[in-house]
Amino acid sequence: xxxxxxxxxxxxxxFAAFSLLSAFDASHPKRFGNAAFWGLMAISLxxxxxxxxxxxxxxxxxxxxxxxxxMIGRGDPATTSREERQYWSDRLGNKLFLPALxxxxxxxxxxxxxxxxxxxxSGLFExxxxxYILLGLGxxxxxxxxxxxxxxxxxxxxxxGRRLIDAIGWAAVLPQMLAALGVLFAAAGVGTVIGxxxxxxxxxxxxxxxxxxxxxxxxxxxxxxGNAFAAFPVMVAAIGVPLLIQHYNGNPAVIGAIGxxxxxxxxxxxxxxxxxxxxxxxxxxxxxxNGVIKAQIGTALPLLLANLLLIYFLAF
Amino acid sequence: MSQYWVLIGILIVVAGFALxxxxxxxxxxxxxxxxxxxxxxxxxxxxxxGKAFNDNRIIAIIWIVLPVIxxxxxxxxxxxxxxxxxxxxxxxxGRLLILYLVYRQITAAVGLHSTAGHAQTVRPLVAPMALxxxxxxxxxxxxxxxxxxxxxxxxxxxxxxFFGEDIFFAIxxxxxxxxxLATYDYNLAPLELAIWAIPSAIIAFLIHGSRLxxxxxxxxxxxx
Numbered sequence: 001x002x003x004x005x006x007x008x009x010x011x012x013x014x015f016a017a018f019s020l021l022s023a024f025d026a027s028h029p030k031r032f033g034n035a036a037f038w039g040l041m042a043i044s045l046x047x048x049x050x051x052x053x054x055x056x057x058x059x060x061x062x063x064x065x066x067x068x069x070x071m072i073g074r075g076d077p078a079t080t081s082r083e084e085r086q087y088w089s090d091r092l093g094n095k096l097f098l099p100a101l102x103x104x105x106x107x108x109x110x111x112x113x114x115x116x117x118x119x120x121x122s123g124l125f126e127x128x129x130x131x132y133i134l135l136g137l138g139x140x141x142x143x144x145x146x147x148x149x150x151x152x153x154x155x156x157x158x159x160x161g162r163r164l165i166d167a168i169g170w171a172a173v174l175p176q177m178l179a180a181l182g183v184l185f186a187a188a189g190v191g192t193v194i195g196x197x198x199x200x201x202x203x204x205x206x207x208x209x210x211x212x213x214x215x216x217x218x219x220x221x222x223x224x225x226g227n228a229f230a231a232f233p234v235m236v237a238a239i240g241v242p243l244l245i246q247h248y249n250g251n252p253a254v255i256g257a258i259g260x261x262x263x264x265x266x267x268x269x270x271x272x273x274x275x276x277x278x279x280x281x282x283x284x285x286x287x288x289x290n291g292v293i294k295a296q297i298g299t300a301l302p303l304l305l306a307n308l309l310l311i312y313f314l315a316f
Numbered sequence: 317m318s319q320y321w322v323l324i325g326i327l328i329v330v331a332g333f334a335l336x337x338x339x340x341x342x343x344x345x346x347x348x349x350x351x352x353x354x355x356x357x358x359x360x361x362x363x364x365x366g367k368a369f370n371d372n373r374i375i376a377i378i379w380i381v382l383p384v385i386x387x388x389x390x391x392x393x394x395x396x397x398x399x400x401x402x403x404x405x406x407x408x409x410g411r412l413l414i415l416y417l418v419y420r421q422i423t424a425a426v427g428l429h430s431t432a433g434h435a436q437t438v439r440p441l442v443a444p445m446a447l448x449x450x451x452x453x454x455x456x457x458x459x460x461x462x463x464x465x466x467x468x469x470x471x472x473x474x475x476x477x478f479f480g481e482d483i484f485f486a487i488x489x490x491x492x493x494x495x496x497l498a499t500y501d502y503n504l505a506p507l508e509l510a511i512w513a514i515p516s517a518i519i520a521f522l523i524h525g526s527r528l529x530x531x532x533x534x535x536x537x538x539x540x
Contacts, residue, residue: 008373011380041376048370054359057366061344068341080390089392089399096396100388100440103381104431111428131430132377142384150391160386165379170340176375177343181325183368184347184361188322188354224326229489233496241500252502256493257482257512264478268471271333275375278339280434280470284443286463292474295467299475299524306519314512 003126005049007136012045017158018165025075033071034166037063041173060180067170074166077159099142099149106138107131164283171282175275178226185225194221195238202239207248207316214239215308218259219266226272228263235259244315254315258307265304268296325350378435385440397441398448409449409465410532413472414525416442420476421517425483433477434470443469453535461535468531472524479520482513 015038022028023035040062048056066072080088089096111131114120125133143157165172185191198217202210214235221231240259244250267273270293277292288294325346332342344365351361385393401407420432432438446469450457457465481487485506493509 004374004377007377007380011376014380014383044370045373045376048373051370053363053367053370055366056370057362057364060366060369061362064340064344068338068344070338079386080392085390085392085395087392088390089395092391092396094396094400096388096391096393097400097441099384100393103384103436107431108423108428111431115427131428132374135377135430136380139380139384143387146384146387152387152390156390157383157387160390161383162386164382164386170338172376172379174339174343176369176372177340179372179375180365180368181329181343181347181350183371184350184364185322185325187356187364188325188350189319190322190325190350193319193322224329229492232489232492236496236500241497241502245500245502252497253504253508254512256497256504257490257509258516260489260493261479261482261513261516264482267478268474271339272329274339276434276474280438280473281467283434283439284466284470286466287459288463291463291467292470295464295471296474298527299471299520302523303479303516303520306523307516310515310519314515 001123001126002133004129004132007133008045008048010136012042012047014158014161015039015045016042018042018162021077021155021158021162022075022166025077028073028075030071030073031075033066034073034075037066037072037170038165040066060177063170063173064177067173072169074169075162077163079160079163099145102142102145103135103138106141107135110134110137167285168279168282171274171279174278178272178274182225182227182230186230191221191230191234194224195234198235199238199243202243207244207250208312210239210243210248211312211315212308214244214255214259215262215304215311218263219269219304222263222266223270223272226267226270226274228260228267231263231266232260235263248316250311250315254311258311258314262304262307262311265300265307268300269293321353322350324353378433381435385435388440393440394444397444401445401448402452407449408453408532409446409468409535410528410530412445412449413442413468413528413531416469417472417476417521417524417528420473421480421521424477424480425517427484427487429477429481429484429487432473434473438469438473442473450535453532454537465531465535468528472528475520475524479513479517483510483517485510 019035019039019042022031025031040059044059111134114130202213218231218235222228225231240255244255245252271278281289281292328346347365348361443466446465450465482489490506490509494504494506
């Protein structure tokens, strides 16, 4: 069976290559910092399952230290100039999209073929990980296609990959850090305290105000945790089940489903949801780290109000 | 009063982000202090943090696409995406992003949420196309306008994903809702939950779609 661990190894090898290429890049202002940073990521991906929790913890502290004390920076690996790119774009035409589409197409068609045909029973892929594994497969097929077609220098995919990962920098690791912070918050009982606090602001007898506190609480706590999944059990335990469902006889399916979506409105408005909001700002090389969030607030606030009203009118 | 001490981590995070300190340090400090306040010793805190980081390695999977995207950029993928849009007479940023919003909501609603995203589609294709369309509408873009267009491209991906994926009954969030409610003896089928994601999906499309049309208007004004 092909498991997600195979993909971690492939990814780990890629980060190991980024690390080595950084170390040997004499023009890189922070070559050894970057080599260490991407090297630690490589170790985590290649050996994380065998290192033990404490060593993994030290590894994370290393990543945070390197990033936090400004020891990593952007390299400038050789690539094509703007003019050369325009030349290739004109010469290759729309065929250039094909390799880019191989990745989503492999993931899309592969997932459909795998999930809705008897192949599913073969146990070829680890359960629920098939799309990720097929994404990895798509990357390999796309690389093979580009090499057969355009014959770039052998090290080009790794150098171009390093160019991009250096542009993203520590933001590439932040989402995983925040997920880990969420686990510590949960272990410390932050959710219980927040749940009690939220319940204490609700006056008795008003279904609307209770619904509003539930929906706004989902959004706010999601903003704090960066993840609606962490907020949901807390708000359901504090308000959803005891008040909305049991006390006011609300429809549990509506309260559960739309309550989660109220949380998603919070996800749109918080830097804590780094993979959705901070990573794209880095990927698109925006000046303002919070640019994506600012573009989303105008959608998120009216949508939150809409979800609040949907719960109120559909559940009761 | 003492139970409120565990909230200190939230305070550290909020203050750290507000002061624009490096988030990697802020998050680490918040995690360690929260753990210590909750009564763990330092080794225990570091171990918990390390285990959680390791358990979430799947988040990093997406970076596997970078060598392909980078390689295609080397051969002018972004320029090609821009030329394609430049050749379509009626293309505008707003219409293009509305099309992407529909695509993203529908593919997410049938469970294909990992097939598009900021690294796979927004940076190499959607953002350069949106920029090219904006240039047709408003001429040469200044940096602030270009950044705004790129932000909207990323925002459209997020809105499409969040308000499409819950229509798919086998997604993690639906499973989570089902499991949590089941602990209180409310046993619901995933499909019963997923249909209630449809009204929000439609409203999300209407709200974000209108904002994209407004974006068109502000881009068009720049020319006159």
